[in-house]
Amino acid sequence: MAEKSSTKSLTTPEGEKNGAQADLLTLDYNNLTHGAIGDEGLTEAELNTMKKALTSAYKQFEAARTKGLLPFTELPSNTLIPKMCRKLADNYRQKIEAVVVLGIGGSALGANAVYSALRSTNHSASKADKRQWPRLLIADNIDPEGFGALLDGIDPSKTFFNVISKSGATAETMSQFMVIHDKLQRTLGRTSIKDHLLITTDPQNGVLRKIVNANDYLSMEVPPGVGGRFTVFSSVGLAPLAMVGVSVYDLLAGAKKAQEDFSKPVLANKALMFAGLNWLFTTLKNKGTLVMMPYAEALSKVADWFLQLWNESLGKALHLDGSPAGTGQTAVKAVGVTDQHSQLQMYMEGPRDKSICFLGVEKFRGEVAIPKVFKDYEELSYLGGHSLGELLNFERQGTARALAENGRPNMTLTMPKVGAGTLGYLLQTLMLATVISGTLYEVNPLDQPGVELGKKFTYGLMGRSGFSDMSERYRKGLSNKSRYIIL
């Protein structure tokens, strides 16, 4: 189990010897400095400018937080929600084989990131152990082939569905819900639906809340004022994670430590510095792209979670004062070592429009020794006696150094080991950094107005009443000259 093997020391991370924070996350930005990468590197003057901007952003953040405007910061200290989730898990643990999350975007990415990161530990547990907890399936797309395969692969009577949508109007999630509701009703009968369903939605508003009230379905709340991409430590993330055996207490303990560390002075503050450095390289040094590159397969979905957080928060048309912005740094994902054989050439020699953030792990939860075979071949003999984890980390270090020698800025976040506590710390740190970034770019990091127009066109095309003007607008404005279509 995740909580057993990976987070032993994290149940009370505050209590650790000689600096718990060193055990949770390290930010190394040597390869952003003038000394390492030359001309484009960070100078002392720039560092000072950044420090001032961060001090001011931090003050604004704290003022908003004190007014209760940033409730995501309070989630790590909440004790009621994890308890409820834990109880839910205990109630269902023996009855079900799978938990299926019907959700998309922020309703899916947090649980997926944490589960994927901790799953490999689950795998390495003994088979008897493994069966103690259900598996988690995240239905975050409406692809009929994929969703169809998911439906074919589950037994409804042994499956628990967690429908997650704050508004209740998310077309993708609600379509899935309609399919599942119908299927449960036909296979298990109307009254049994209740035993297989948790609806996580707004406490007051929206159609899902209406459905909960009308049918007396089990429900939890998306906390008001917390947007999807900041909900991983609310019931949105914690309920499904608890149900598949993730230690939500350890996860929150790590997040809480990150929240506490956020009060540290600027130059010792990982969240502030992550925000400040990336903002500075975007605005002063034209690094419009931030590559998030974990060197651990377990952290691949953490990068996906981060991409939504960063891109949806910072890509904004307008500044807070209403003036045109068009800001943001586009986060993209790569995975080491694999993408050294795919993306690295572009990062090394292509346009100087990128900064790389490596996400490393000091110690892996399992190792594979490279045996001392083929000793007579010089091209291979050096590998024997090392381990795959060693090779992976040497490759990360070698790549970081090669990029730096080529004047390509990069930084490294290092976790001691993947576990619930270290993940909690990492995720909360990145959420804090994202909100601070919003202040630096002078945009609202908590909204996402740009996605509405596409939704409205979809409503129009689907024939939703009240949106016929959108289908009209779609058809009238459609540029589909056949000379620009090649068959």
Next chain:
Amino acid sequence: MAEKSSTKSLTTPEGEKNGAQADLLTLDYNNLTHGAIGDEGLTEAELNTMKKALTSAYKQFEAARTKGLLPFTELPSNTLIPKMCRKLADNYRQKIEAVVVLGIGGSALGANAVYSALRSTNHSASKADKRQWPRLLIADNIDPEGFGALLDGIDPSKTFFNVISKSGATAETMSQFMVIHDKLQRTLGRTSIKDHLLITTDPQNGVLRKIVNANDYLSMEVPPGVGGRFTVFSSVGLAPLAMVGVSVYDLLAGAKKAQEDFSKPVLANKALMFAGLNWLFTTLKNKGTLVMMPYAEALSKVADWFLQLWNESLGKALHLDGSPAGTGQTAVKAVGVTDQHSQLQMYMEGPRDKSICFLGVEKFRGEVAIPKVFKDYEELSYLGGHSLGELLNFERQGTARALAENGRPNMTLTMPKVGAGTLGYLLQTLMLATVISGTLYEVNPLDQPGVELGKKFTYGLMGRSGFSDMSERYRKGLSNKSRYIIL
């Protein structure tokens, strides 16, 4: 099976009625034009400039091809290799449960893309059918947790390993090979290794060829002059795909059709136009990022394959004449509809540095109907009666249109259906487009010099003899001032 259900009409695609090409791929670039996106849109004058550049690039391509310098163009017509692969598949089909590819980058991405795309069809086959063919596992990373789990999950006596490395010196693949070779020797005995191993490497050179010769191992050839990212239709891609039941003949028939269509006039030539349009938007309109965004989960790994192809080919420090370049357009991946709830905000409102290429599918291989439930709720009732596939495609169209209205350039590649033939056509078209792009950017699209430095540092750190200067250089130049490290 893939070949049964998805490519019925493609066994002899040349023979189809009323224009086979319309059945294989459509390129719609209306949303790149001035009429659709305004100021930044393509004008007629630009289209003419591009046409001239493409005509010239095509001539250079054909000259090189006639001299035998572009052997990847000949792979679709090769009849010997698919026959050999098919025979291999027939020999092993009943004896094994899994094929494991040990390979990275171009040695893994092609087979992974095709297999992932066709796998869902395999899944939907009856269980008896499914068991006729082994499953494919791609070991394209050295993460010890991931590779360890892979090892734990297979039975060596029922597994076939295909080691793929042109040079034989790839540290990642060779480490895996050493682990596997040792494991096979210990579990099955020295003489049985031969029955579980295929080595795909250079016909003459490298340590893997030496090992093949010394041990009389089964081997195939990476064709000389074909770099990793262009090898999907060589034995590199075809052997593992054939072994898991993909119709390599259908795949090649589609690729062959794409190669034939490459002789069409510029404005009717999908490969040329894909190259020309993206080059023009990069160089004239600062779209340094190309988002490849399939609206079909089955095509997710095709996007990964494309990212390597595009980025490794075009991200170059030097022009062909040796002058500084720093060119290229960085391809990144998004998956619809999921990433509408993650990346779309950035694409709509963030910096105007992107062009989007949607990759759509007209018809899915399976559908899920949305039942007419919750009729009393206006927010949901419009969904009932549609299907998930319809919703997915409306979302793609709505998103494309919303981006266009916001002045954000996008184009759409549409496949009628995912199948071996349509995939073959798509992949060959994109490879042709990539080589043409190299000519347009005036760089060599066939090399990847930028990845060498990182490799050398790794050799140094691993203690490979002859590379102690690199470990020395690493340590001496390492910028690790503690003031730039936050614990």
